[in-house]
Amino acid sequence: MSDHLDLSLSPTRRLRSVRPLHEASFVFDEMLNGWRDQQRSRGLDPYGVEVRIKFIRRFAGYCEKPPWQWGPGDLEDFTVRSMSGSKPLAKSTIRNYQMTVRIFCAYLTDMRYEWVAECLERFGSAPQQICHDWNTVAHLLEYEGRPQRRALTYDELEAFFACADERVETILAAGRKGALSALRDAQIFKTIYAFGLRRKEAASLELADLRPNPAAPRFGTYGAVEVRWGKGSSGSGPRRRTVLTLPELDWVVDGLRQWVDEGRPRLSDDPRGALWPTERGTRVCLRYLDSRFADLRDRAGLPVELSLHALRHTYVTNLIEWGYSEKFVQDQVGHLYASTTAIYTSVGNDYKNRVIAQALSRVYGDSHAQP
Known part of the structure; x- marks a missing residue:
């Protein structure tokens, strides 16, 4: 193969400028390079683009044949295999995989990119769209997460934060290192909940990013x-928003002040750096937060299906219970659509009882209101 490729050329034109030793592998690589360029040209997140590229390589490895030989049966076999076994993939995950295959095949079969003609000339077969309405998962429900995932109750929330605070005291009493990190972790989780x-x-x-609110000096x-x-x-890139501190959650202010000042x-001595630095001066990573939450959840004896994201669900639920309008809650958590906020809401029995008591009082008089 030629040592020098002109990267300014389109992938199909680059193919004609070299004689690859392994033609099929080389053509597949150039397909992926072209698809990467197309996605990046749309302004898509580079990390997400590479995740899709990686999956297509994985799918091709499963099929044990190149894209111009794929058929609908290959997708169906992969889907059935992924949905069976001891750890079947979630329906939403399967849909994302199928969508990735669909848009890759759409790119290959788009006549503007000449892959069909190129593959016919080289291999005698052409790529086809292997995803259709009868072999892909339909999106029928707005929420398809596991039913076990929910907001925490008030008792569960109190138990979780008590366990986080207790961990700090335990480390201090034992004279071991790590109390400062434990304090940081406890405050991170309280901040996640208090601001959704x-x-x-x-x-x-x-x-x-910690700002004053003129309306709440x-x-x-x-x-x-x-x-x-x-x-x-x-x-679109990251979406910015301002989340206001709520009077019902004003206790978070003391915790944040203690963390920032002491x-x-x-x-870290960087006055403009990360709010949650590590001992090495880096930021806490998402995997660490998941692991620490799971550890505290288990120590508190809470159900294993509760994840860190449940704190955000709890925030939305509590705001609705406290009487905040749906539009205010939507703006606080940064949802583009009100229907998304509704999915997060799972109000408790106490709230429902108060609502029905108010309705009874309004219709039948105060004597029917719940005491």
Whole structure:
């Protein structure tokens, strides 16, 4: 194969400028390179693009043949295998895999990219769209997560935070290292709940993101959190929002103030850096947060199906229970659509009882209201 490729050429034109030793592998690589360029040209997240490229390689390895030999049966065999066994994949995961195969095949069969003609000339067969309505998972429900996943009850939330605080005291009493990290972890989880943050949003916070709210001067510089790395739509980049500190959750202010004034300076002297630095001066990673949450959850004796994201679900649920409007809650958590916020809401029996008591009182008079 030629040692020098002109990367300014399209993938199909680059193919004609070389004589590869392994033609099939070389053509497949150029297909992926072209597809990568197409996705990046749309402004899609580079990490997400590489995840899709990696999956297509994995799918090709499963099929044991190149894309121009794939058929619908290959997708169906992969899907059935993935949905069976001791650890079947979730329906939403299967759909994402199928969608990745669908858009890759759409790229290959688009006549503007000349892959069909190129493969016919070289191999005598051409790529085809192997995904259709009768062999892919239909999206019928807005929420397809596991039914066990839910918001925490008030007792569960109290038990979890008590366990996080107790871990700090236990380490201090034993005279072991790690008390500062334990304090940081406890405050991260309290901040995630008190502001309804996603994992990445919390891990990406910096000192400058703690802002005052002129409408609530009593909170000082902790009246709001500026989220600069919110989840965005495909190609849009991060979506920014400001999350206000709520009076029902004002206890988070004391915790944040203690961490910023006393805890964080022992790990970092950067006045503009990460809010949650590690002992090595880096940011806490998402995997660490998941692991630490699971450890505290198990220590508190909570159900294993509860994940770190359940704190965000709990925040949404509690705000609805406390009487905040759906639009306010939607803006606080950064949902583009109100229907998404509704999925997160699982109000408790106490709230439902209060609502029905108010309805009874309104219709039948105060004597029917629940005492």
